Amino acid sequence: GNSVTQMEGPVTLSEEAFLTINCTYTATGYPSLFWYVQYPGEGLQLLLKATKADDKGSNKGFEATYRKETTSFHLEKGSVQVSDSAVYFCALRTSYDKVIFGPGTSLSVIP
Amino acid sequence: DGGITQSPKYLFRKEGQNVTLSCEQNLNHDAMYWYRQDPGQGLRLIYYSQIVNDFQKGDIAEGYSVSREKKESFPLTVTSAQKNPTAFYLCASRFSGREYNEQFFGPGTRLTVL
Numbered sequence: 001g002n003s004v005t006q007m008e009g010p011v012t013l014s015e016e017a018f019l020t021i022n023c024t025y026t027a028t029g030y031p032s033l034f035w036y037v038q039y040p041g042e043g044l045q046l047l048l049k050a051t052k053a054d055d056k057g058s059n060k061g062f063e064a065t066y067r068k069e070t071t072s073f074h075l076e077k078g079s080v081q082v083s084d085s086a087v088y089f090c091a092l093r094t095s096y097d098k099v100i101f102g103p104g105t106s107l108s109v110i111p
Numbered sequence: 112d113g114g115i116t117q118s119p120k121y122l123f124r125k126e127g128q129n130v131t132l133s134c135e136q137n138l139n140h141d142a143m144y145w146y147r148q149d150p151g152q153g154l155r156l157i158y159y160s161q162i163v164n165d166f167q168k169g170d171i172a173e174g175y176s177v178s179r180e181k182k183e184s185f186p187l188t189v190t191s192a193q194k195n196p197t198a199f200y201l202c203a204s205r206f207s208g209r210e211y212n213e214q215f216f217g218p219g220t221r222l223t224v225l
Binding site: 034036041042043044045046049089098099101102103104106 | 115117144151152153154156159169201203213214215216217218219221
């Protein structure tokens, strides 16, 4: 079946450090891939997406590349800020109208 | 401004009572979804609807019910049959028909059973 695996958190980084949150998936066909962010007490917001192999999604300094050969969609940012502290969810959508979410990775950035 | 609204933000319920969570969107989206989120966990799909007057069970539909009488509204009822209803509930919507169309989420309702 379809599934999403994310690195376990919590992740704690100092401000301006490099961030990588790993995401791998299992899916039939060619899914669209998403990263969502959730700030405390709020709903999820789309951070970036990629719809086909080798696409790179980017937004607010975050990037992720759709790697079909490794079934991965790792999230990266070159220099994190305190305001990036949140929970990050990797997700996929296949041809059926469902989205499969990973368990989320909590990120804390300290000054 | 277009968006999704959920009300109330916090809801308290006594055991044995049914409670209805509101979700409204003015984005003209055809598909709507309800998710449950427990502390430290990901999202689990409760129900979803792709068109008015039609909806499908998600992965954890037991103890919940929904209706979709209007395109912009998708209320969720948490019934007394739901064994552990305390959670954060998120409503979402999207334009269906394209896999890459993302879901837009409301701010959530935190339900606590006393």
